[in-house]
Amino acid sequence: MNLKDKIRVIENFPQEGISFKDITTLLKDGESFRYTIDKFVEELDGKEFDLIVGPESRGFIIGTPLSYATKKGFVPVRKPGKLPGETVKYEYDLEYGSDSLEIHKDAIQKGQKVVIADDLLATGGTLLSTIKLIEELGGEVVGVLCLIELCHLNGRKHLSDYDVKSLIQY
Numbered sequence: 130m131n132l133k134d135k136i137r138v139i140e141n142f143p144q145e146g147i148s149f150k151d152i153t154t155l156l157k158d159g160e161s162f163r164y165t166i167d168k169f170v171e172e173l174d175g176k177e178f179d180l181i182v183g184p185e186s187r188g189f190i191i192g193t194p195l196s197y198a199t200k201k202g203f204v205p206v207r208k209p210g211k212l213p214g215e216t217v218k219y220e221y222d223l224e225y226g227s228d229s230l231e232i233h234k235d236a237i238q239k240g241q242k243v244v245i246a247d248d249l250l251a252t253g254g255t256l257l258s259t260i261k262l263i264e265e266l267g268g269e270v271v272g273v274l275c276l277i278e279l280c281h282l283n284g285r286k287h288l289s290d291y292d293v294k295s296l297i298q299y
């Protein structure tokens with residue numbers, strides 16, 4: 130199955146110059162969505178891990194079915210002010226704008242092995258800050274999965290110490 134064919138590209142959204150990769154067209158096609166999750170499960174074959182972490186909001190869409198399929202727990206990393214318990218916070222830059230992310234302090238135990246799942250790697254800011262949050266809690270990031278990688282932005286350069294896999298490249 131060619132997953133790239135299922136992604137809709139919308140130019141100049143949300144601002145001039147951004148070529149937006151819209152995954153909603155893939156998600157609404159049940160077979161393609163299932164195939165995507167199955168491919169991620171294959172990527173994780175033989176890897177030992179305890180938890181899947183997904184950054185808000187598209188990381189939830191990828192991370193939660195993967196959590197279900199692998200029978201591992203899911204931990205959300207959220208935009209500020211959304212998590213009710215004690216949190217740690219990390220600020221980062223986006224392809225457009227900047228933001229910060231938070232995780233519950235008690236979400237990960239020291240030494241737990243974590244896989245991160247998200248829809249798209251652009252500058253790498255989101256994944257890097259998710260990694261920083263996990264490591265601040267003592268977790269070990271053993272894998273990073275994303276559906277789409279925007280190679281020209283070279284987000285991987287921030288993630289060179291990690292096992293990063295993407296299914297679709299632009």
Ligand SMILES: O=P(O)(O)OC[C@H]1O[C@H](OP(=O)(O)OP(=O)(O)O)[C@H](O)[C@@H]1O
Pocket residue numbers: 184185186187188222223224225247248249250251252253254255256284
């Ligand atoms: O590699 P980066 O430059 O950090 O960009 C990638 C991130 O940007 C998007 O999320 P966004 O923050 O737009 O939030 P959303 O998932 O709620 O739309 C996307 O889902 C990734 O998480």
Ligand SMILES: Nc1ncnc2[nH]cnc12
Pocket residue numbers: 147148149150151224225249251279
């Ligand atoms: N070009 C892009 N398309 C979709 N989501 C994004 N998040 C950051 N950059 C993006």
